Amino acid sequence: xxxxxxxxxxxxxxxxxxxxxxxxxxxxxxxxxxxxxxxxxxxxxxxxxxxxxxxxxxxxxxxxxxxxxxxxxxxxxxxxxxxxxxxxxxxxxxxxxxxxxxxxxxxxxxxxxxxxxxxxxxxxxxxxxxxxxxxxxxxxxxxxxxxxxxxxxxxxxxxxxxxxxxxxxxxxxxxxxxxxxxxxxxxxxxxxxxxxxxxxxxxxxxxxxxxxxxxxxxxxxxxxxxxxxxxxxxxxxxxxxxxxxxxxxxxxxxxxxxxxxxxxxxxxxxxxxxxxxxxxxxxxxxxxxxxxxxxxxxxxxxxxxxxxxxxxxxxxxxxxxxxxxxxxxxxxxxxxxxxxxxxxxxxxxxxxxxxxxxxxxxxxxxxxxxxxxxxxxxxxxxxxxxxxxxxxxxxxxxxxxxxxxxxxxxxxxxxxxxxxxxxxxxxxxxxxxxxxxxxxxxxxxxxxxxxxxxxxxxxxxxxxxxxxxxxxxxxxxxxxxxxxxxxxxxxxxxxxxxxxxxxx
Numbered sequence: 001x002x003x004x005x006x007x008x009x010x011x012x013x014x015x016x017x018x019x020x021x022x023x024x025x026x027x028x029x030x031x032x033x034x035x036x037x038x039x040x041x042x043x044x045x046x047x048x049x050x051x052x053x054x055x056x057x058x059x060x061x062x063x064x065x066x067x068x069x070x071x072x073x074x075x076x077x078x079x080x081x082x083x084x085x086x087x088x089x090x091x092x093x094x095x096x097x098x099x100x101x102x103x104x105x106x107x108x109x110x111x112x113x114x115x116x117x118x119x120x121x122x123x124x125x126x127x128x129x130x131x132x133x134x135x136x137x138x139x140x141x142x143x144x145x146x147x148x149x150x151x152x153x154x155x156x157x158x159x160x161x162x163x164x165x166x167x168x169x170x171x172x173x174x175x176x177x178x179x180x181x182x183x184x185x186x187x188x189x190x191x192x193x194x195x196x197x198x199x200x201x202x203x204x205x206x207x208x209x210x211x212x213x214x215x216x217x218x219x220x221x222x223x224x225x226x227x228x229x230x231x232x233x234x235x236x237x238x239x240x241x242x243x244x245x246x247x248x249x250x251x252x253x254x255x256x257x258x259x260x261x262x263x264x265x266x267x268x269x270x271x272x273x274x275x276x277x278x279x280x281x282x283x284x285x286x287x288x289x290x291x292x293x294x295x296x297x298x299x300x301x302x303x304x305x306x307x308x309x310x311x312x313x314x315x316x317x318x319x320x321x322x323x324x325x326x327x328x329x330x331x332x333x334x335x336x337x338x339x340x341x342x343x344x345x346x347x348x349x350x351x352x353x354x355x356x357x358x359x360x361x362x363x364x365x366x367x368x369x370x371x372x373x374x375x376x377x378x379x380x381x382x383x384x385x386x387x388x389x390x391x392x393x394x395x396x397x398x399x400x401x402x403x404x405x406x407x408x409x410x411x412x413x414x415x416x417x418x419x420x421x422x423x424x425x426x427x428x429x430x431x432x433x434x435x436x437x438x439x440x441x442x443x444x445x446x447x448x449x450x451x452x453x454x455x456x457x458x459x460x461x462x463x464x465x466x467x468x469x470x471x472x473x474x475x476x477x478x479x480x481x482x483x484x485x486x487x488x489x490x491x492x493x494x495x496x497x498x499x500x501x502x503x504x
Contacts, residue, residue: 013117021111022152036083101128165194181269396463410492442474
């Protein structure tokens with residue numbers, strides 16, 4: 001059995017060492033032998049890991065002002081039933097943990113190691129915490145997780161941070177399917193952090209591309225990297241579109257079941273999920289635009305700068321003249337060497353065939369182009385009118401039933417519709433168009449329909465046929481009816497009279 005080559009075994013040793021270096025602060029905390037007031041050893045490594053989770057939780061709820069006092073209060077609540085400590089000890093532990101993750105010098109932590117790939121001593125720099133803000137009034141420094149700190153937390157979850165957003169999308173869909181709306185809202189908050197982390201990486205990648213492309217090999221490597229990032233962001237964007245559709249369908253289903261009245265808290269969670277998901281999707285779409293801009297502009301600019309760097313480094317006297325003078329070359333070889341630097345031969349000529357080229361001929365036309373709007377197809381228009389006629393007839397039928405039940409106002413008719421479990425009718429625009437049209441034409445006699453030329457009025461023919469030989473009178477009242485959140489209408493007196501003007 002042949003062994004793998006040494007170059008393949010040691011390849012990527014620096015990156016592997018960097019992942020190991022992230023755990024070094026936790027082991028450094030483990031070496032700090034601290035005890036409580038009754039000489040019980042304190043688990044400093046465990047408190048360090050829980051501190052990272054504490055800062056991660058604060059990042060989820062978007063609390064930027066987290067300092068040493070906040071961490072001390074967290075440790076106090078966490079260990080009050082485990083260790084016996086006083087206030088001074090809690091503050092000391094919080095200070096030691098923050099100092100370990102972020103040295104007081106403000107510099108990044110250093111991790112020296114021997115690089116077996118380059119056979120040289122090497123050193124890595126990384127930062128778990130970083131300064132976030134400073135309150136000059138209270139002299140308080142606030143901290144937040146740096147990118148390496150987030151990677152350390154993700155490493156304890158046993159998956160790579162690059163795929164964290166995709167995993168959160170899958171978990172969000174499962175929680176929505178199970179109806180765990182509160183957990184889904186927290187999942188969206190974690191997605192906010194993932195998008196912010198991706199945004200920071202794209203910014204660093206932009207500077208890295210502008211600084212590091214010095215050859216065609218590095219250009220191809222970054223080109224492939226950007227294509228992979230764009231493909232992943234595109235897949236995540238498609239998942240966002242599906243999630244948004246799923247959330248909207250869930251919201252509509254709950255609304256139809258009157259959850260907005262029965263379970264106001266649950267429905268509130270769904271509305272909050274809709275808003276937060278739209279925000280995350282918008283931020284993620286900006287990442288997609290940044291990746292496209294990196295591919296189409298930044299990478300191209302870096303390639304052009306590489307080209308012009310080569311031009312600036314080119315020396316004509318040294319690379320061409322010295323070559324021709326110092327090395328005897330045959331005439332054909334000299335011509336081939338100089339050819340790229342000679343001007344293109346230009347010949348000005350005129351061809352008699354140009355007289356047969358297309359001419360700009362203008363003529364007076366009797367038929368001018370018609371730029372008006374397209375006419376609606378007759379079949380579609382007839383189908384729409386037929387639906388309106390049937391809808392108006394349905395409303396008239398319910399109205400006559402309400403009048404027989406001693407209803408004399410539009411307000412009472414609306415209440416009758418609700419009692420008959422036909423409230424969906426009140427959410428339709430044509431219901432209100434029907435009453436406005438009747439009010440405009442009042443009084444209305446069924447036989448007048450045949451002589452009317454108004455198409456809108458003709459749509460009432462099926463409805464008014466139900467009147468028979470009776471007359472319908474509509475009189476407006478001052479009262480305003482707010483029927484639904486979308487529709488409101490003036491109250492009206494509705495009177496149906498017989499042939500001999502007897503009120504029914």
